[in-house]
Amino acid sequence: MDLIEVSGLTKRYGGIVALEQASFSARAGEVHALIGENGAGKSTFIQILAGAVAHDGGDVLFDGAHYNPANPDDAETTGVTAVFQELSLIPDLTVEENIWFRREPRRWWGAADRRELRRKTLDLFEKYEFPPIQADRDVRRLTLAEQQIVEIAKGLAKSTRVLILDEATSALPAKETEWLLKLTRKLAEEGLLVIFISHRMGEVRSIADRMTIFRNGSTVATHVTDEVSDDEIVAQMIGRQMDRLYPERHDTTTGRIALKVSNLECGSRLRGVGFELREGEVLGVGGLQGHGHRELFQSLFGASRSTGEVELWGRAARFNSPNQALSGRDGIALVPEDRGGQGLLNSMSVRENLTLSVQRRMTWCGLVDSKREAALVREMVDLLSIKVETPEQEAGTLSGGNQQKVVFGKMLLTEARVLLLYDPTRGVDVGTKSEIFQLMRDLAAQGYAILFHSSDMPELVHVCDRVMVLRAGHVAALLDRSAISEEAILRAAVLEKDT
Amino acid sequence: MNGFLVRNRAVLLAYGAVVLLLLVTAAFSPGFLSAANIRATLVLAAFVGIVALGQTFVIIGAGIDLSIPWVLNTAAILMTMLCASENLPLLWVMPLMLALGGGIGLFNGVGVAYFGVPAIIMTLATNVMLQGLILVFTGGSPTPLAPDAIRFLAVGQLGQVPVIVVIWAVLGVAATVLLSKMSFGRHLYALGGNETVAEFSGVPTRRTKILTYVGSGMTAAFAGMLMTGYSGQAYLGMGDPYLFTSVAAAAIGGASILGGTGHYVGTVAGALVLTILTGLLPALNLSSGALQVVYGAVILITVALSSDGVSATWAALFGRRKTQGAK
Numbered sequence: 001m002d003l004i005e006v007s008g009l010t011k012r013y014g015g016i017v018a019l020e021q022a023s024f025s026a027r028a029g030e031v032h033a034l035i036g037e038n039g040a041g042k043s044t045f046i047q048i049l050a051g052a053v054a055h056d057g058g059d060v061l062f063d064g065a066h067y068n069p070a071n072p073d074d075a076e077t078t079g080v081t082a083v084f085q086e087l088s089l090i091p092d093l094t095v096e097e098n099i100w101f102r103r104e105p106r107r108w109w110g111a112a113d114r115r116e117l118r119r120k121t122l123d124l125f126e127k128y129e130f131p132p133i134q135a136d137r138d139v140r141r142l143t144l145a146e147q148q149i150v151e152i153a154k155g156l157a158k159s160t161r162v163l164i165l166d167e168a169t170s171a172l173p174a175k176e177t178e179w180l181l182k183l184t185r186k187l188a189e190e191g192l193l194v195i196f197i198s199h200r201m202g203e204v205r206s207i208a209d210r211m212t213i214f215r216n217g218s219t220v221a222t223h224v225t226d227e228v229s230d231d232e233i234v235a236q237m238i239g240r241q242m243d244r245l246y247p248e249r250h251d252t253t254t255g256r257i258a259l260k261v262s263n264l265e266c267g268s269r270l271r272g273v274g275f276e277l278r279e280g281e282v283l284g285v286g287g288l289q290g291h292g293h294r295e296l297f298q299s300l301f302g303a304s305r306s307t308g309e310v311e312l313w314g315r316a317a318r319f320n321s322p323n324q325a326l327s328g329r330d331g332i333a334l335v336p337e338d339r340g341g342q343g344l345l346n347s348m349s350v351r352e353n354l355t356l357s358v359q360r361r362m363t364w365c366g367l368v369d370s371k372r373e374a375a376l377v378r379e380m381v382d383l384l385s386i387k388v389e390t391p392e393q394e395a396g397t398l399s400g401g402n403q404q405k406v407v408f409g410k411m412l413l414t415e416a417r418v419l420l421l422y423d424p425t426r427g428v429d430v431g432t433k434s435e436i437f438q439l440m441r442d443l444a445a446q447g448y449a450i451l452f453h454s455s456d457m458p459e460l461v462h463v464c465d466r467v468m469v470l471r472a473g474h475v476a477a478l479l480d481r482s483a484i485s486e487e488a489i490l491r492a493a494v495l496e497k498d499t
Numbered sequence: 500m501n502g503f504l505v506r507n508r509a510v511l512l513a514y515g516a517v518v519l520l521l522l523v524t525a526a527f528s529p530g531f532l533s534a535a536n537i538r539a540t541l542v543l544a545a546f547v548g549i550v551a552l553g554q555t556f557v558i559i560g561a562g563i564d565l566s567i568p569w570v571l572n573t574a575a576i577l578m579t580m581l582c583a584s585e586n587l588p589l590l591w592v593m594p595l596m597l598a599l600g601g602g603i604g605l606f607n608g609v610g611v612a613y614f615g616v617p618a619i620i621m622t623l624a625t626n627v628m629l630q631g632l633i634l635v636f637t638g639g640s641p642t643p644l645a646p647d648a649i650r651f652l653a654v655g656q657l658g659q660v661p662v663i664v665v666i667w668a669v670l671g672v673a674a675t676v677l678l679s680k681m682s683f684g685r686h687l688y689a690l691g692g693n694e695t696v697a698e699f700s701g702v703p704t705r706r707t708k709i710l711t712y713v714g715s716g717m718t719a720a721f722a723g724m725l726m727t728g729y730s731g732q733a734y735l736g737m738g739d740p741y742l743f744t745s746v747a748a749a750a751i752g753g754a755s756i757l758g759g760t761g762h763y764v765g766t767v768a769g770a771l772v773l774t775i776l777t778g779l780l781p782a783l784n785l786s787s788g789a790l791q792v793v794y795g796a797v798i799l800i801t802v803a804l805s806s807d808g809v810s811a812t813w814a815a816l817f818g819r820r821k822t823q824g825a826k
Contacts, residue, residue, distance in 0.1 A: 326701035
């Protein structure tokens with residue numbers, strides 16, 4: 001018998017239908033993937049299962065009984081635990097305190113039993129072979145990936161029958177992703193139902209027994225993974241045949257050097273990085289997370305302190321702040337890693353976000369020329385086909401893909417011809433991903449120079465002209481077009497000997 | 500609807516409160532709506548409004564300026580002393596005092612922006628230091644009378660309109676333009692909304708932050724001089740009530756203490772609400788202690804209503820609900 005059976009599930013927010021007539025069934029002991037573009041209704045669906053949101057119509061059966069949890073606690077008591085994409089950790093508590101938050105083992109007078117807490121944490125880590133994380137470290141000092149792992153630990157610390165993983169791999173580097181996928185399989189074999197959401201088809205294929213496809217707030221179909229092709233899945237996700245995810249690559253590299261970096265050092269994270277990025281080129285930056293990518297991008301952009309020589313278009317250019325880096329055509333722009341925390345002002349309008357970095361292009365003696373501003377906004381909305389009702393819409397209400405387009409537009413408006421893109425497709429739906437890749441190639445053809453980091457290796461393989469692999473803060477390999485492959489990148493990223 | 504009003508529903512509510520209070524007050528004391536009384540109310544509101552101008556900018560930038568009382572007091576006392584004992588003309592002294600206020604603001608701003616001192620601590624420390632300095636400097640004795648020129652600015656009239664109300668109007672228009680029409684305003688809202696995003700977008704965050712404190716120091720110093728003109732004398736502690744009122748006016752006008760929202764247009768309404776309230780309460784025949792309690796409580800309730808509570812209720816009743824987490 002199926003553990004969860006959903007029929008006719010509906011959820012509205014005011015006039016907006018988030019979920020309509022969704023049906024779903026899954027049994028204990030399987031990994032069941034949910035796939036679909038952003039805005040397709042997956043998030044609402046799992047929020048209902050996890051008790052974070054109440055549904056308006058339809059029926060959910062859990063183990064044959066009606067299931068309508070009042071809140072997440074209620075859901076967890078019944079046996080449904082969710083690890084959401086938005087992290088729920090408390091930055092000032094330690095790893096172990098977060099994992100056992102509100103369920104700390106206590107001594108008889110009520111104080112937390114620290115020794116027992118540590119023992120339980122280490123047991124948990126050992127049982128599921130967690131990547132090494134210090135149990136007594138403050139969460140605020142962890143990287144995004146480590147925080148995601150703690151979040152997973154928190155989910156596993158509860159005895160549960162259903163575990164929901166919402167894009168848990170999107171923040172994880174390759175090795176940890178592999179661990180999580182393995183763990184997911186193991187949990188399913190132990191009899192858990194794992195509901196797994198990912199935008200990465202490769203992952204879904206490697207672990208899911210079945211998958212349910214969402215589109216426009218409804219479920220389209222459920223397939224057994226081995227019996228369906230990628231093309232069919234993608235077609236059902238977007239409702240039409242998509243030409244292809246990756247654009248055609250023409251070599252548009254010229255001889256001109258746009259960005260020349262030598263001996264770049266930043267604390268212990270970057271130890272003398274040097275490379276050249278040419279006009280019209282997309283240079284990929286690969287390797288495992290925590291090996292200097294973030295520091296490289298932020299140093300070049302002036303957001304981290306560093307030493308070394310940087311030349312832009314033949315002239316020395318060391319920036320002390322992003323304000324200096326975004327100086328116009330000869331500047332350098334960054335699409336940052338953390339959309340909500342670094343890229344977008346959620347409560348401001350799309351218009352204000354787009355033009356935030358280019359005040360000088362639309363002001364006269366400090367006064368804003370609203371016609372000029374409207375023209376700039378229209379230019380970007382059209383170029384990137386950002387889906388907005390009006391540019392006055394709050395940026396935070398857009399789907400992930402459209403939010404990312406706004407961040408992109410903000411940087412393109414600066415006219416900087418050297419673009420740093422740090423994982424620009426993270427948490428972005430397939431359709432938008434494909435648009436972003438096409439845009440990157442188009443920009444390269446127009447003479448932009450692009451430095452591109454992605455946590456998803458196939459993207460590097462299919463979009464870049466060359467790929468530079470960082471390991472332990474230095475360049476471990478520089479792969480030419482013909483030499484780029486996932487295997488070559490991974491080899492350079494993990495093997496001690498340089499290729 | 501106009502985008503500004505949609506975003507600043509609290510501003511509308513604050514003006515609604517102004518009208519409501521006017522009606523209530525008129526009911527209690529029928530003579531209230533006389534021209535003379537309205538003039539007097541506007542003059543008092545102008546003092547609050549001018550002090551709260553700088554505070555509004557600081558709060559929008561997610562800071563707070565607690566040094567206002569003694570910046571105000573310092574400027575007031577130094578002005579009377581320089582004008583009387585040194586016999587300097589006000590035309591010199593006034594810019595000097597504005598520069599002094601700006602300088603103190605610069606000190607606050609640099610401490611917050613470059614040394615990372617929390618705004619509450621930084622400005623509180625400045626306030627205490629100024630208080631000490633002035634006590635030592637004056638020996639606690641009263642200061643000379645205010646020069647005539649400043650008296651004109653504070654109590655003089657241009658036809659039927661008090662000079663200070665004109666000054667307030669000019670400053671108000673300038674502040675509104677600065678916030679709504681200039682890149683400084685954009686930068687300020689971005690800074691208050693999310694400092695990291697602002698930084699990554701190339702906003703000169705430190706400069707913007709410092710400028711708000713400089714502005715706040717200047718408006719406090721300016722208000723201090725005008726108040727001296729109004730009461731004829733500068734005295735110790737004259738700025739103390741204005742810390743609470745400056746924050747309350749901004750908050751009633753819709754500025755979130757977390758930064759990123761609010762507008763001077765709202766603060767103007769906040770200043771009016773506070774002033775009318777001060778005029779209304781004595782009509783209730785309460786002891787002065789009880790008055791303070793009622794005053795504080797009413798402000799608390801107003802701020803609570805003008806922030807999330809009412810906006811959420813409003814949204815639930817009339818607007819589209821926020822799609823929390825829905826994609």
